[in-house]
Amino acid sequence: MAERTRGEVRRTSFPIGDDLAEMRRQTREFLAAAALGELRETNFVLAISEAANNVLDHAGTGGWIVLRCDDDRVVAEISDEAGLLTDTGAGRVRPPIGSRRGYGLWLMREMCDSVEILAERGASTVRLTMLRL
Numbered sequence: 369m370a371e372r373t374r375g376e377v378r379r380t381s382f383p384i385g386d387d388l389a390e391m392r393r394q395t396r397e398f399l400a401a402a403a404l405g406e407l408r409e410t411n412f413v414l415a416i417s418e419a420a421n422n423v424l425d426h427a428g429t430g431g432w433i434v435l436r437c438d439d440d441r442v443v444a445e446i447s448d449e450a451g452l453l454t455d456t457g458a459g460r461v462r463p464p465i466g467s468r469r470g471y472g473l474w475l476m477r478e479m480c481d482s483v484e485i486l487a488e489r490g491a492s493t494v495r496l497t498m499l500r501l
Contacts, residue, residue, distance in 0.1 A: 384431035411479035419446035444496045453492035456485045
């Protein structure tokens with residue numbers, strides 16, 4: 369297990385672009401020191417990737433990913449500039465069987481310890497949290 373320094377807060381950010389593989393690489397690089405464990409790290413990276421893909425698919429604008437890691441948790445904030453995601457309860461219920469859409473936020477909620485949807489000042493942010501157990 370990686371050594372933790374109490375009180376340290378690490379942070380990075382990068383724009384959401386069309387190269388989601390590169391975004392996942394950068395995210396994994398940042399998460400390496402968090403020592404989440406292989407399954408939790410994979411789930412977190414997939415949830416972040418899904419949120420970034422939603423920005424590209426639905427918002428049609430630029431977006432940013434901000435990653436923070438402290439003693440207790442890792443937080444990813446995936447933001448867009450369109451502000452179309454305003455339903456703070458989206459994804460709480462599994463989509464009906466056979467549905468072609470609507471799984472992204474539901475899966476994020478299944479894979480992360482906490483998911484928050486924030487809509488403010490014309491922007492939408494999905495805040496994903498994974499606890500450092």
